[in-house]
Amino acid sequence: MENNGRRKFLGLCLGGLAAGATAAVAYPVYRYLAPRGADATAGTVTIPEKELPPGEAKFLEFAGSAAVVVRTKNGDLIALSAVCTHLGCIVQWEKDKQGFVCPCHAGYYTANGDVISGPPPRPLKKLPVRIADGVITVG
Ligand code: FES
Numbered sequence: 001m002e003n004n005g006r007r008k009f010l011g012l013c014l015g016g017l018a019a020g021a022t023a024a025v026a027y028p029v030y031r032y033l034a035p036r037g038a039d040a041t042a043g044t045v046t047i048p049e050k051e052l053p054p055g056e057a058k059f060l061e062f063a064g065s066a067a068v069v070v071r072t073k074n075g076d077l078i079a080l081s082a083v084c085t086h087l088g089c090i091v092q093w094e095k096d097k098q099g100f101v102c103p104c105h106a107g108y109y110t111a112n113g114d115v116i117s118g119p120p121p122r123p124l125k126k127l128p129v130r131i132a133d134g135v136i137t138v139g
């Protein structure tokens with residue numbers, strides 16, 4: 001009789017631990033895989049032009065998702081989604097190569113967002129960008 005009580009208690013404890021462990025693993029996986037910016041509102045983001053010299057990139061959040069603005073060495077301005085088109089990792093700017101690398105599976109993109117190599121199936125999504133009176137506006 002007493003053994004049954006202990007077994008039942010032990011079973012409840014193990015069940016609780018298993019549920020907690022499952023939640024601890026499942027939530028980060030869900031956050032990683034969930035579509036980004038699904039509930040985001042559109043708008044614009046501005047940055048002072050002086051914060052983006054030629055050859056540099058500036059990452060920002062646009063419409064609830066990671067984005068990046070590039071000022072190429074010849075002065076062109078490009079705004080892109082920073083979300084890799086393979087599995088959604090955030091790309092990184094490689095100033096020396098003037099392009100983007102995805103840290104997850106080594107996808108490479110040009111500064112214009114075109115795929116150079118690796119698994120990404122499509123270019124990075126282009127975003128509207130303009131410059132006026134020393135202010136860069138994305139969106
Ligand atoms: S998620 Fe970017 S290359 Fe796989």
